[in-house]
Amino acid sequence: MARTATTIRRSTLTLPVAPVGPENPLPPLLPRDEAHRIDERQRATLPQDMARQVGYAPLTTVLPTRLLDGYGRRRARAELDTVVIENDRLRATVLPGFGGRVHSLYHKPSGRDLLYTNPVLQPADFALNGAWFSGGIEWNIGATGHTTLSCAPVHAAVVPAPGGGRMLRLWEWERLRDTPFQVDLWLPDGSDHLFVGVRIRNPHEAPVPVYWWSNIAVPEDHGTRVLAPADEAWHFGYARTLRRIPVPEWDGADRSYPLHGDYPADYFYEVPGEARKWIAALDGHGTGLVQTSTARLSGRKLFVWGAGPGGRRWQRWLTEEGTPGYAEIQAGLARTQLEHVPLPAGAEVSWLEAYGPLSGDPALVHGADWAAARAHVAERLADALPQARVDAAYAAWLPCADLDPKEMLHTATGWGALEVARGGYELPGTPFDPAALGEEQRPWLHLLDTGRLPEERPGPAQPPGPGPVSAAWRERLECAPGGPLTDYHLGVAQWHAGDRAQAERSWQRALAAAPTPWVLRCLAVARAAAGHAEQAAGHALAAAELALGTVGVPLPALAALGREAVPLLLAGGRTADARRVFDRLPAGIRETGRCRLLHARILLAQGETAAARAVFDAGFEVADLREGDECLSDTWAELTGDPLPERYEFRMRPA
The missing domain is CATH 2.70.98.10 (Beta-galactosidase; Chain A, domain 5)
Structure with missing residues (x-):
């Protein structure tokens, strides 16, 4: 046959x-x-x-x-x-x-x-x-x-x-x-x-x-x-x-x-x-x-x-x-x-x-x-x-x-095409077609072509798009005319390079020119990484309040800001502020498993152990639980000496 x-x-x-x-x-x-x-x-x-x-x-x-x-x-x-x-x-x-x-x-x-x-x-x-x-x-x-x-x-x-x-x-x-x-x-x-x-x-x-x-x-x-x-x-x-x-x-x-x-x-x-x-x-x-x-x-x-x-x-x-x-x-x-x-x-x-x-x-x-x-x-x-x-x-x-x-059977993103446009690479067998370039890459093509980002004044409602951070792109940003959006992206690239002091200076310039939740959040993370919990909490609160008070902020951005701000506020000893930010989040965000866990953490910080236990007893699932993360079992251990319920048992090592 x-x-x-x-x-x-x-x-x-x-x-x-x-x-x-x-x-x-x-x-x-x-x-x-x-x-x-x-x-x-x-x-x-x-x-x-x-x-x-x-x-x-x-x-x-x-x-x-x-x-x-x-x-x-x-x-x-x-x-x-x-x-x-x-x-x-x-x-x-x-x-x-x-x-x-x-x-x-x-x-x-x-x-x-x-x-x-x-x-x-x-x-x-x-x-x-x-x-x-x-x-x-x-x-x-x-x-x-x-x-x-x-x-x-x-x-x-x-x-x-x-x-x-x-x-x-x-x-x-x-x-x-x-x-x-x-x-x-x-x-x-x-x-x-x-x-x-x-x-x-x-x-x-x-x-x-x-x-x-x-x-x-x-x-x-x-x-x-x-x-x-x-x-x-x-x-x-x-x-x-x-x-x-x-x-x-x-x-x-x-x-x-x-x-x-x-x-x-x-x-x-x-x-x-x-x-x-x-x-x-x-x-x-x-x-x-x-x-x-x-x-x-x-x-x-x-x-x-x-x-x-x-x-x-x-x-x-x-x-x-x-x-x-x-x-x-x-x-x-x-x-x-x-x-x-x-x-x-x-x-x-x-x-x-x-x-x-x-x-x-x-x-x-x-x-x-x-x-x-x-x-x-x-x-x-x-x-x-x-x-x-x-x-x-x-x-x-x-x-x-x-x-x-x-x-061609399937097309991916335009990031490879952007890198080829910048570096002029010859890659036989793996072409990165300029036709794949999309909206996320267009500001960076503009930087390549003109030496500057399209400096639209960033607003509090829309977070800046993603961008490259390699040394070659960082050098282009450093040579570009300053502006709040350019300084924001420059700070991200400097942070990636390990130059945290310069990153904070870039974000401070961006903040002075155009206060937004996005640059405030970067400063909050930077201050926390440097061990300044109170300053981090202040920036996190300002970022969250600005975003929550602005019409049109996308829900994924609000959710991400809330999930970051609450732990920073708790770490800075600002439990009441953490509770206030949490309560102002849209109901659909508060009802997610990650936020249910944050709610229990807030209640624990407020001394309301029975209420925190009630959150666990009602049941929730943290969809984005990280491999090896023991936040569920650790929080449970703070609540009670009872055995950990099976639904929260994700420990990958002996207790």
Whole structure:
């Protein structure tokens, strides 16, 4: 029987979706509480190369991106754009509007999906800039954590594949590090493996830090075992400790089974340099998914939620009741996700990955002899997909990486086109079309063309739009004629560069010229970061009162200001002002879970413990609860010595 030629087509997928919602219009000046951090004392105990990369260029903010925190927990069926790549063996469904996530990878001969395919799209606060969702294969680039592109569009097009046929190219400009990247996916005719070529480029005249982890969600039950070619791993727990442990047995349990532990944890495998790079998740019958790559993608990791109440609660939070659990197997550029790797000026880094089914003898896969189990899996992988074939596919792909797209399937934002306009970069294979430039980029094009921003006098009703913050843009702002809008954006860029004193001076100039809630809020954050709680509270109160007294302020802006102002007022000892600001917020904002929690905090500060307890007893959900955040359990502990109710149990470490 003749094989069916590989096809690529647009399609749609209908799921229950909680909309991502609008961007938070306030620039994120402070670092987010990224869970994957260790202190200097811990870093000093690590191998020298790992310690150097752990300390290399950590993020201080997620500027220039904006936070995505406008989602809720209400889902309705919605149609999502997809791109489907299919041959006679596999069907991969990609979400170009959500970071190019591979939503599913269906293996036709076995009739099963090789990935954990989430039956809903429910954002939660796991990405560097907020909204993220679980399931499928996610392409994590930028910095430690889930990419800011998790819920953002990427460009997508058809390009010629190695050896003929068609290939799907995904690409975008990663804004945290200003690095363009591409992900090329193709299915050779008759292949049981999805091939993925990845390239990250540094078009600049100085080194940049790069980060990459391909994050693969796989089905999990009590029979699931994850195998990799390693006898040791670096264990990271949410108590923020990183230590080397044996694999698979540690602390009285076989940790290659995701449910053999109580708490969420990362296991970064110590894969020998000469070993083939692979990781597999196999069920009780010895079947499942294997991921392998060329040698450059050297790191491998297992993330588990654990069998305890916090991890189980998170699993249900990210999907829906009654669905199976999942674990994550991952592949990255470094040994751990705490590390960033320098990419020299003008250089690029690339590799090839392959994803496909794997079956082994369950007696060997699940045997007590770890060396025999992983040797058996390695042999089964070598039979199904020899390393020589992976290396040959990579060599065949490299000449295709620069080929121009033939058919556009999806368009992302204009930020990449703006950077190309500024820098004049030549990026074969990943064009950033000026046609993608939109309203958010137009003021910055004006700055490029004329040397000044369109200096419309900012008003109190409308927050300024987003803008770039790199050194090149900061220099242009510094050379531009002053004005309240220019000074506002200059302050944001200076803050991003670490020049906080100059940032405050720029914002003070903007405030003197045109008082707005937006510049007052920046000054409030700056004063709080400098340890001046009373001054921060004063600026926060002025910002909130000005916004609440102005007609036409968008609700997302009011919500963001309120959520920031109340904690700053409480920290400054101004409880009555915090209560007054809270009470003036629109009812729809006050009723959100985050504000219900703030209400309980205000009541606690006022000594009204019974009323604060009543807020918890009535029940609420903090839709944007951050990974590792213990605000619910901490507040509960201030209210009562009673056990924490299950609905508020999100702790990822021992109490």
